[in-house]
Amino acid sequence: MNLLFVADPIESFVIYKDTTFAMMREAQARGHRISVCEPKDLHWSAHSARSAGLVTGAVRDITLTGEKPQWFRAEQAGSERRQAALRDFDAVLMRKDPPFDSEFFYCTHLLSQAEREGARVFNKPQALREHSEKLAILEFEQFIAPTLVTRREADVRAFHAEHKDVILKPLDGMGGMGIFRVGADGLNLGSIIDTLNQGGTQTLMVQKFLPEIAAGDKRVLIIDGEPVPFCLARIPQGGEVRGNLAAGGKGVAQPVTEADMATARAIGKVLAPRGLLLIGLDIIGTKVTEINVTSPTCFQEINDQMQCNVAALYLDALERKIKP
Known part of the structure; x- marks a missing residue:
């Protein structure tokens, strides 16, 4: 199979712990061919001889070497890339790390268009758009702790008054960034709300603290x-x-x-x-x-x-x- 990984720059991978690298290593061991690109390398143009109206990627075809520090070898040298239609791969693996910002969102739209052209994308771009990693839990209320999503400071204060010990977090954070705990004394609650909701312009999540x-x-x-x-x-x-x-x-x-x-x-x-x-x-x-x-x-x-x-x-x- 020919696999395309859409990911962060592979030069940034910490290979002893990177999950995308583990996927690549297993894929190569099975005889699959590996190509890579970044979201910025995707291209969609109408009336273009370059892409014939298809979503394409400026890709590198790589082989894992099993060596360090240069753990891969690319067939395309330097800034050289190969232009390839996403539908020509057996699978496209979307592995771009958060945050889920506007550029990530636009990338999923290009991947959805590639699907309409015949590409197989995992995880499905529409599903990525529709399942916010913080908000998705609310569909499964039976499995979650008390949770609030709001922009309103009064709502946060009422939730804290009810549950006493709470966690506050931004909806677009990753790796633990922007997470705060406020205990029963409410110390710094107002300042934390201001930091996270930016004067009522940003939505935040509050959850009951779980010891x-x-x-x-x-x-x-x-x-x-x-x-x-x-x-x-x-x-x-x-x-x-x-x-x-x-x-x-x-x-x-x-x-x-x-x-x-x-x-x-x-x-x-x-x-x-x-x-x-x-x-x-x-x-x-x-x-x-x-x-x-x-x-x-x-x-x-x-x-x-x-x-x-x-x-x-x-x-x-x-x-x-x-x-x-």
Whole structure:
């Protein structure tokens, strides 16, 4: 198969932990050919001899070398790129990291057009647009803690008065950025609201604080509706409230509990048919706090600690989807 990865610059990959790299490595081991481009390399032009009206990408065809630091070899040297229609690949894997900003949004529109031309895109661009990683949890009220989404300061203050100990976060954050905890004393609540809602112009999320975070914020992966049997608990360190690895959390792989497995299956059953081949649930205690769909991670940490080849499970599912 010919696979195109739409991702951040591959030169920025930290390959010992990067999930997209793990996907590439497994794909190459199976004999699949790998091409890469960035969202900025996508092109769609009407009445153009260059693209014949199709969505194309300025791509590099790469081979993984198994060496460091130059872990890949590209057939196109320097700034040279090959122009290729996305529909000519067997699968296009959208692996651009958040934030989900305007450029990400526009990229999903180009990918949707490529689908209309015959491309197979994973995760499905429409599903990426329709499932905000913070807001998507509200569809599954039975699995979440008390949660509020608002621009209004009065709403936030009322929620805090009811629940006493709360977490506030922006809707477009990633890696634990912009997350605040406010206890029963309400210290700095007004300042935090001002920071996050920018005078009522930005929407924010408020959730009841879950003390189970001390045991970790669990990343439970779902592939084509089926949970991976092991998860990664990201445990806060040094008095930190955030377990995110990017915020210094310690990643500890462990079997998925029966309760979390049931939750993941229930959510996967709903979301997989919408075109979300890979999902990453964040679970604290038994409560889902986020549904990650843009570029879920933690493949390598789970494989390294539990010898569960998550990339192989993902490639199995991908091959089933695209083979006749």
